[in-house]
Amino acid sequence: MKIDELANSINGKIFGNDDFFSGQDFTGRFTLLNDAKKGDIVIRHWINGKGIEIASDKNIACIITQNPKDGAIETANELNFPLIITDKIELANAYALKWTVKKYSPDSVNIVITGTNGKSTTSHMIYHILNSAGYHVFTNTDSESEFNTLIDPMVSKLISDEVSANGDLDYLVIEVSEVQGWLGSLMKNHASLMSNALNPSVGVITNIAMDHIGLVNSIDEVYDEVSAVPQSIGNGITILNYDDELVRKLEAKNPFYWSMDNNSCELYFNDGIFYNGDLIIKKEDLPFSSNHFVQNILSAVGACINLGIDLNQINEGVKTYRALNRRFAKLNDEPLIIDDFAHNPDGIKNTIKETIKLVNGSQKLHVVCAIRGSRGVEINQLNVEALVEVLNEDINLFLSSSNDVVNDLNYVTPDERKVFFDILNQNNVSYTHFDNLVDCLCEVYGLADKNDIILLIGAQGMDPAESLLKNIL
Template sequence: MDKEEFMNSLSEGMVVLGGCGTVGSLIARILACHNIDVTIIDSAPDSYLTPIFKKEGINLKLGEELDNDSFKGKSAIFVAPSLLKNDYFTTKLNNFNKKNLPVYSIEEIIKFFLPNKPVIGVTGTNGKTTTTHTIKHIFKINNYKVPEHGLRIQGNSEFIPALQARLDGDLAVLEIGTFGRKGEIKRSATNSHVNMGVITNITRDHLNNGTFEDYINCKKEMVEVADTLILDGDDPLLASIGSKHPEKEIHYFGIKDGDNDLFKSKYNNRHCPSCGKLLNYNISYLRNLGEYECECGFKNPKLDVYATNIRIIKEGNTTKTKYTIHFVDETRDITLKNSGVHNVYNSLGSACAAWVQGLDINSIVRGLETFNGVPGRLEYIHNNPTMIMDYAHNPAGVETTLNTVLKLKTEHNRIIVLNTISSESGKEGDIDIAKLLSKADIVIPVSTSSTKVVDYIDTHVVPIRSNIKFNKTGTTGSSPEQVTEGIRLALKIAEDNDIILSIGEAGVKYSKSSLNKILFENVKKQ
């Protein structure tokens, strides 16, 4: 079937079955933005996507089951791929599809509807969500239409970016790669037609799917697809990857601030990708990101976009970051609302991508300075005591988040950390996180992984008393009940000036609801 024949089969309108689901909703919206008459039939009585469907002119028949009139006046049927695996559903579909209308699914969408716009794909270990949202914001504030999938999900599957890229817009910005599985990024980036790839950094994560070398190879799949690459030049792994692809258009971002008192450590834990010897770091800005060199000649590449004069400014119970951004031969002073050195890197990668895509420097800086951050990333959810939640879930992420929060520490307050992290960086990573948390005043282990390494924490540890057995699913390390008990304990320990930091995916998922439950209980007691 060619595209003309396919489009002719949709001429009288079509039905999307399972259109309230993740993939089905995007199929319906793609068809609607090509001026095709679309009706969603779904047994769900309502959907949080209903306002989007109505705005985009999609007809809804919610809370309905298939019957003899379901396909009346239509010329084709689209089915969410999950339903096609359901024998009971497919039997019903065949019974009511009396006119033998063609039945399509995601394969036809991928084949016949191309993005026809620039597509930026963002991957990496830490910072990819914030970088994705920052790039989107930069373009949106400069009057570009950037499509959003509108789904309530953490992370993404291989179908979501590919479908999001096909929604109506001037440019698509997609987060790609969640689980560190072989082939995941290549398939998703290829189906999304990514032409610019941004890789934020590569550090130890998702090692339940293989070795660190396997994980590196997963992230490298973006290089196989994108013609233009935006890479962190302060990451020796990415610098090495870039040097091996002279056929690609490659731009590097990073930091040049070695004389800054903010950076005093030399984190010497990465080997030269060229000769295998231990790299010499002149300065480490963030874990393995810094100024490095090897006796074999391997060193930082020339940076196209970089930061100097970085300052962390405390404002009450929050912090902001100021620095000077350089675009080859132009500079601007900038203030970020979202603080921390990790967000300097996120902003630099975003600025580099926008600059290469053609935005002028003033427009980029305006976008960076007005970006408010991403929910679940250093998000403040309570005052007196201050409570912050963050998605940090591996050693590099925990280190930068904790160091940012420690900027708020005074002689009058304490830092209390609630650790909900699931073991994704292996036993070695769990131990590394435990040692990092020794910088806090009190640690409350909540997840199974965090309770197994408390002997490595050199500070006051207060365990929860829960007997709840929780078998973690994926990257969620704690149950809602465990997080609630941890927060209740933290609030009991904390004084008004203290700061409670909840880290890990479970912390982000459940901290708000747990906190609201506890506060409501306290009000009822009064």
């Protein structure tokens, strides 16, 4: 690789040293600055002069950035250090992913998973089925959801490190955000760009719904972002949710549909999972019983069928699957405490509906919702409207701004809090609000009878709940 070839590939401009890369100079590894070693390439959204000095001292091959700050260009010129500036950092990360797969995992079969809800569970289940069948698999979905975005070269780094440490991969299972952005700006065609970089044999699209308000402002914009993904999958198989009207509209060369309602699909649920009319997984063997998690199972099973995995291995993988953190996870028995990462309208409605099914007799349901901080009024308005739609007079609602556990990137603004209060008041829905999550959890636990159910929902503002509860229960 030559530096001008790299720059041209990502629409970049070279500063500092423009006569670099002899082939031996680049290790083939894209990574982050703090992890970089001699000959690596670093991709960062921004870099300053100090960062250039660090990179030069480490003998890094090159830095790619979108935002040079505080003397970065001048320092690169002074040190004769190669710096590439691109208008779209996502081009660099897609290039890094494509290069890494070609160099480190050229023979793996690659799977991409996108959609608004269920990506992580679907990806993790596909990974588990393949892993339990004895294959060497890499996935960027993890229990803490730290690596399931592709806005930096972390996934490229992890792939190269995994292959270097443990040998060739059989499968890559990569979760791709259906909508992605940086500092409030949409990275247009992110899902398509990253899917194309992987050259997948199988792609999964779980559903299309509203989230990421501000990056996109209508369901049509979400559809536009997802609609190009089947073209990126190309001649591969695209696993599609037949029950989602927008997903059904997508044009794919080789679609494979599953359904919860339509038994004419190749794969469907009817008190068990059926494939071509035959029962392949009994209902009692499913790790989840709630509808939205059964949908994730169908997506994962559909993907594995089209990878040619033996049905018995798929069955065993599903039966032995254990959920990711905060996916309808049980944290306590008496009272029953359920924790779920429901953070957008569809997730909130589905999770509360499933929890209501668990309520029997004199049991009370207490819903504790963390308001989404620093995500804008619009998404919080949609979330509170979803709450209003599914709550009933027998459900106790508690809200938390979680000031005690979030950083400034997730702080609930006065306007975000106000839209929650206003819509609940307009609909005569009673609620209790707490500034701090620990106070909210203490109050709810103190009020709940041992036979009651407490449901915790929300994104970053509810993430620390499990650890806080250890000191409360």
